[in-house]
Amino acid sequence: MTLLKVDNLKVHFPIRGGFFRRVVDHVKAVDGVSFELQQGETYGLVGESGSGKSTTGKAVVKLNDVTSGQILFEGRDLAGLSRKEIKPFRKDIQMIFQDPYSSLNPKKRVLDIIAEPLRNFERLSPAEEKKIVQDFLDKVGLSPESILKYPHEFSGGQRQRIGIARSLTLKPKLIIADEPVSALDVSVQAQVLNFLQDLQTEFNLTYLFVGHDLGVIRHMCDRMGVMYRGRLVEEGKSDEIYENPQHIYTKRLIAAIPDLEPEVRGEKVKLRKKLTAEYESSYSKFFDEDGRAYDLKPISPTHRVALH
Amino acid sequence: MEMKVETRKNVQVQDVSPSGMKIIWQEIKRDKLAMGSLITLAAILIFVYGASFFMDAKEIAKVDFLSIYLEPSSDYWLGTDYGGRDVFGQLIVGTRNSFTISLFITLFTAIIGLTLGLLAGYFGGATDNVIMRVIDFVIALPQLMFIVVVVTIVPVFNVYVFILIMTMFLWTGKARLIRSKALSERELDYIHASQTLGTPHWKIILFQLLPNVSSLIIVNFILNLAGNIGLESSLTFLGFGLPESSPSLGTLISYARNPDVLENKWWIWVPASLMILVLMLSINFVGQALKRAADARQRRG
Numbered sequence: 001m002t003l004l005k006v007d008n009l010k011v012h013f014p015i016r017g018g019f020f021r022r023v024v025d026h027v028k029a030v031d032g033v034s035f036e037l038q039q040g041e042t043y044g045l046v047g048e049s050g051s052g053k054s055t056t057g058k059a060v061v062k063l064n065d066v067t068s069g070q071i072l073f074e075g076r077d078l079a080g081l082s083r084k085e086i087k088p089f090r091k092d093i094q095m096i097f098q099d100p101y102s103s104l105n106p107k108k109r110v111l112d113i114i115a116e117p118l119r120n121f122e123r124l125s126p127a128e129e130k131k132i133v134q135d136f137l138d139k140v141g142l143s144p145e146s147i148l149k150y151p152h153e154f155s156g157g158q159r160q161r162i163g164i165a166r167s168l169t170l171k172p173k174l175i176i177a178d179e180p181v182s183a184l185d186v187s188v189q190a191q192v193l194n195f196l197q198d199l200q201t202e203f204n205l206t207y208l209f210v211g212h213d214l215g216v217i218r219h220m221c222d223r224m225g226v227m228y229r230g231r232l233v234e235e236g237k238s239d240e241i242y243e244n245p246q247h248i249y250t251k252r253l254i255a256a257i258p259d260l261e262p263e264v265r266g267e268k269v270k271l272r273k274k275l276t277a278e279y280e281s282s283y284s285k286f287f288d289e290d291g292r293a294y295d296l297k298p299i300s301p302t303h304r305v306a307l308h
Numbered sequence: 309m310e311m312k313v314e315t316r317k318n319v320q321v322q323d324v325s326p327s328g329m330k331i332i333w334q335e336i337k338r339d340k341l342a343m344g345s346l347i348t349l350a351a352i353l354i355f356v357y358g359a360s361f362f363m364d365a366k367e368i369a370k371v372d373f374l375s376i377y378l379e380p381s382s383d384y385w386l387g388t389d390y391g392g393r394d395v396f397g398q399l400i401v402g403t404r405n406s407f408t409i410s411l412f413i414t415l416f417t418a419i420i421g422l423t424l425g426l427l428a429g430y431f432g433g434a435t436d437n438v439i440m441r442v443i444d445f446v447i448a449l450p451q452l453m454f455i456v457v458v459v460t461i462v463p464v465f466n467v468y469v470f471i472l473i474m475t476m477f478l479w480t481g482k483a484r485l486i487r488s489k490a491l492s493e494r495e496l497d498y499i500h501a502s503q504t505l506g507t508p509h510w511k512i513i514l515f516q517l518l519p520n521v522s523s524l525i526i527v528n529f530i531l532n533l534a535g536n537i538g539l540e541s542s543l544t545f546l547g548f549g550l551p552e553s554s555p556s557l558g559t560l561i562s563y564a565r566n567p568d569v570l571e572n573k574w575w576i577w578v579p580a581s582l583m584i585l586v587l588m589l590s591i592n593f594v595g596q597a598l599k600r601a602a603d604a605r606q607r608r609g
Contacts, residue, residue, distance in 0.1 A: 063503060
């Protein structure tokens with residue numbers, strides 16, 4: 001069952017300049033992106049900084065205005081809805097933020113932070129509310145006694161788990177995870193990722209997982225899309241993309257993953273050099289004269305690549 | 309055995325984070341200077357407001373040519389001024405007037421500045437633009453000339469008119485200060501998080517944004533409160549301050565414009581100057597403690 005379908009999504013930000021601050025140009029942060037999420041799967045969006053992956057995620061929760069295109073959630077288009085009309089959907093689509101330090105209000109106690117969505121959507125007595133919050137704290141592996149603490153009393157990993165607990169309280173169907181582990185150190189990353197997977201099976205969640213760490217994405221995602229300059233350049237099952245990348249950008253991205261074994265370093269360097277040569281020689285095969293990637297074309301039932 | 313009990317107790321205290329008022333109180337209790345200042349301030353204010361309740365303002369403002377420039381004595385505790393008026397009585401009523409003026413100007417400017425600053429900062433864009441242009445306009449007005457004109461044309465110039473006219477001009481600084489803080493706060497993810505959690509704008513502004521600018525407001529409020537006490541003295545100096553029938557600390561100090569008073573009749577201006585100094589300092593010290601209480605990282609306890 002298709003839960004979320006993003007169709008030709010565009011998010012353009014105006015560049016103002018000149019005497020009257022007229023709109024002189026647009027930054028095409030997201031420029032015609034389409035993908036689908038099935039119920040219960042994890043879809044990864046990867047790309048370098050500034051490729052528009054976070055903007056895409058934020059557009060789905062309406063933190064960015066959508067310039068054009070459709071965001072179909074269970075068949076209803078969210079793109080054109082006003083703030084009021086979107087409110088019922090807020091319950092079903094939640095977001096986990098990248099920075100666990102700025103995403104929790106430093107002046108609020110953990111209880112108030114996690115109960116905020118509950119207070120917006122449900123009428124609960126303080127005792128019921130406290131019980132739910134404590135249940136979720138327990139679920140994310142924090143002591144239920146810590147409800148009266150402030151965020152600064154926790155470590156980064158713990159804070160991220162508070163953020164996750166907050167996004168779970170309304171039992172959403174879709175969670176946008178915007179680089180949820182990139183601010184954490186590696187040992188904590190693994191912990192939080194595994195824990196996100198456990199929650200997925202427990203609550204039957206669908207994740208839109210935004211990230212730049214290819215290892216993390218491979219570990220987490222069933223399917224993934226590679227973004228470059230606001231366009232998807234390749235999309236398919238994670239294994240297909242890792243084993244058999246077709247687009248030159250994807251190839252270079254995967255070749256750029258550092259290898260721990262010193263013996264293969266020489267080979268890697270050679271591979272990268274070869275790819276650079278290929279990039280230079282066959283640039284027009286992958287990008288048009290404006291440097292824009294072509295539209296995606298299927299090369300197998302599950303694998304689509306932006307080729308001419 | 310005893311050690312163990314101690315640690316357990318400590319842990320329990322830490323488990324429950326104390327409420328806002330409790331934190332402020334603890335902070336002031338830990339800072340001896342702030343505690344002393346708070347007591348001094350409270351004592352002065354209670355005495356001044358209490359005493360002026362029993363005093364006849366008209367009696368104090370009455371000119372008595374037989375007792376001009378008397379030195380401090382048992383009849384006149386702080387001597388008399390050039391109109392034979394009791395300086396001590398004027399000091400009491402003056403302190404009350406000056407503090408009331410300061411408190412209300414600070415309060416009103418804070419309310420206006422906070423509302424507009426938060427709105428401009430949170431919504432940004434067109435809202436911000438409109439509010440900032442209004443502020444620019446108010447700042448561009450020749451403030452002193454306006455005040456002089458208003459003072460001249462109002463039939464009765466008293467404390468209330470003074471508060472109103474000063475509020476009209478002084479809210480802009482606060483609005484700008486709070487806007488700038490709100491602008492930087494709204495870009496933080498906790499505001500975005502609240503938006504994705506379906507919290508309405510007014511709730512985000514009041515319950516998410518406001519607590520995070522509160523330390524700024526408290527400090528600014530206190531510093532302003534201290535600063536506004538001496539506000540009317542400069543106007544009095546120009547001859548556009550409050551009339552002598554409603555004495556203020558500024559009136560008393562401005563008597564020192566006369567070189568003879570400055571040199572030989574210290575009892576007229578020194579007490580008022582000291583009063584301003586003590587009030588400003590103690591308000592400032594309390595403000596510092598509040599500032600630390602508002603910021604969890606600066607707290608002493």
